[in-house]
Amino acid sequence: MIFCCGCSHSPEPELVLQTETEVVIPVTFRVDPLTNQSDNEQLVKDFNGEFAGEYRMEPNWLIESTSGYRNKLKQWNVLDQLPVLITDAGFDYDFYRVLTQNDRLVDLTPWMEASDFWLDAMNPDILAGCADPDGGVFLSPLGNNIHTYAGIIYREDLLASVGYREFPQTWEEFWECLDALKQEGITPLALHGSGSYWVPMLLATAYIYGDAEGKDFLDERLPDSYQNDEMRELMEFLRRLYGYTFPDALEFDYDQTAARFIDGQAALIANGRWMFETIGEKNYEKYRFAPFPGGILMNSPQMSAWAVTKGYSDEVTEGAVKVLEFRIRCAQDTKDVSDGSTLMDSYIAATEMDYRVMPNFQLQWEQEIQNEFFTEYMPGFLAGEIQTDEFLKMMDERVEEIRSKK
């Protein structure tokens, strides 16, 4: 997610001579199994170059899907094996609470205040969104949202083939577009099953965020009940969406579906800026980015947040904090850079227009609902075996159960 990094090749081991005074910072970064690339390889090189002789990041490159990596984080935590620097620290509120309530994370406030630019580089809203309700700042997101918006990524040529020069602005036009694609024999949507149903849920939440009730519902954190009209609307929307995707979509997970999209098997997908690296610079000209119909973008600063864990020496902790500061500086330096490709230009244009930002449902709802309940019951719902009200009732029952477990 660091633009200055421009990762274009898979991580390779480097021969690094360690000086006696050099502090080694052990980190674990995810490598995308599809591309065999990590978003953070360039960051490691740049940091090690800038702090040569003083600090050195020593990454363990973990080939893992996003959800797999997040599960690993949880396991490392209970086994007391967390690396000093963790990414995706704010993806799951429950996990974040596990970390903070057990004093597993370093409060970054003193370093932020001591830094010349850290606080200045941070958007106040983002900083406020990452501050812990009990005081202190344990998450370090990027300073601005420029790199973390999510919307629609689509194949310009495929949409053009059915007469769409621009992406539909309204949901009515959206359905028409999908119909047109379908009629042309093009699979309109790249959707998947399992997990939190990320791509379809992005579209569905964007759909209901368009009206006031839907916005209020999505803005509510950890709602007590899902049996409401907004959720009914969302569920119906979901069912309709799956009429425009691969017939076997439920058998594939997110990573496999993303691969199918990049392979040209579908016309559009809902996802964020971070998918651009997976698409690859050489393909940027084929794609465009657009907000969800109704001028909605999704953004959640916690999603880009990293954190420093406790249990390491002062020198290593200091080094890890330096990495966070360095990462923000890199992102700050490159926030407005466009490479002239249609994909990047359309992304920047989307972020500069008058849009509404919706929260990430993943951070608003119970993790167990997303990761277990959806996986368990969504296929039945989509197949028509479970009715909407029944589904939402079961959802509420699971919420109750989850609450009782806590």
Added chain:
Amino acid sequence: MKKEQRRSWPGHFLYSTRRKLILIVTLMLSLLFCGTFLGVDQIMKQDRYETLTKQYYYVNRQMISAFEKISEELDQLTEKYILNEYVQKTLTNQEITASDLEMMKKSLAFYNRSYLDYYLVIDNKENLYSQKKVTLDFEKFRKSQIYRGFGDHYSKTVLMWARDVIFGTNEMSFFVVRHIRGLNVNHEPGMLILKLNENLLDPVKDSITDDQLSYFILNENQEVCFSRMPGGARWNPEEAVNREILQNVISRQGMETGNLDWSDGIVSWDYDENSCFTVVTYASKEVTDAVISKIQGMMLAVFFITYGVAVLGIILFSSWFTKPIQYISETMRSFDEQSMGNRIDLNTNTELDEIGQAYNKMVVRVKELMEDVKQKEGELRESELASLMYQIRPHFLYNTLDTIYMLARIQKEETIMRMIQSLSRFLRINLSNGNEQIETAKELEHVSSYLEIQKIRNADLFEYETHMEESVASWRVIKMILQPVAENCIKYGFCDIEEGGKILISAGREGDFLVFTVENNGTPIGAEQLEKLNRLESAPLGEMDEILQYRQGGYGIRNVVKRLRLRYGDEVRFYYRALEGGTVCVIKIPVKGEGGNGDE
């Protein structure tokens, strides 16, 4: 006769190059070995502590490393328990159903290990889950060493040696404890306790290679949780040495690693920060000294091997070197007139070849010189004879004797006539016109003339007879060899008689020898004189004068023998034998071919 050179004992012992070389090498290597041995011994004694403690440090590190493997293994094992779905469920507020319990038991049974006796999961509501029926008094449990092992660690795997207050054995055992934290949601942690058996230390036991050392592992409370003694002996904490070892280690517990050299041996220990166990290695005095002895033994072996190789090398080299020397020596030693044709033939590609060539040249030169000497001697003798002949003026002498003979005949003096006749014959043969050799018949005529004159001079003192084989009559021999012998018969043989003496002279052939015998019936020759005379035929020519002095009347005989040996070589025999009634002299002269010696 060869003179054997007598040598002193060391001289005799050290005779030969080989022995001298061996002695030198022995001395040099011994000196070198002694110096090295003493030096190394000195240095080793100084460095022994340092060397051995380094070695024991390595041994300790091996054991610590084995311990680390155990820790890793336990980490991985406890991970399985902690991440187990049903164990995680015990932390939540969900009800644990009988089915859950069954599934938990089944899934945890998969984690069985040879070193694992029992597991116990205590959830955050103090419910117990174990394959063994366990009841726990939590009040007591919280005071136990096992409970204290959890400490403030978030989820650290802690291995400990503690009394079993959980599973009912009440014995000291290894336990591993670890907090069970909630994976997804924050809960009070549960506790995982695994009771382990002695199989746990198999990797440590496997890492032990030296059975001569004693090994101990101490826990944080300095309790011995593992021991391995030499010869399978059992650890006895009451034993004085063991007590002292522990005291020494415990008193230095603050040090992570350490060594101590004391009168009973060396103690080395290493502290594993991760497990908080201390590994101790103890080497008794016998063991530490054995190391030095072993090294010294090795040095001794190296010395003997080196010495053996050196001696073998000397023997091989000297054999190669002394063989030609012995060959030269033998050739030189056997050098005589007959072996003058022998030559040394060496091709060793060394300076010895030059010695051989020099010897060959010398032999040629000696031969030349000998021939030269012989020739000069002959020339000198002939010159002397010619001079005498000239002085005597034989014709004048013969004419004068003829005149005297005529006068005696006129006056009818028979005796004088006979005497002058004999004298004239004697002188004619004596001079022989200067010839050195005469016919055997002439030699007998010559001695007869002499005896005729002596017979007249000594009235009827003796009679004489001569016999000669016809075959040897014309053989030529050097002249005047019988006259001195016959003279000695009269002079010494008949010295005790007035009359009746008899001299018998014969000449004949025996094989390749012309043999003369001169026998008399006078007083037998004395033993002392006989020994002296008989030594003449074999004594060195230069020593003959010493054997028989001029005044002892041996001049004539000595002169005869010398002349015979000079002329005919050492094959000539000349000896006397005492008979019962007289003495006989035997002269044997080698002849070449049937025609005698063939000389001029």
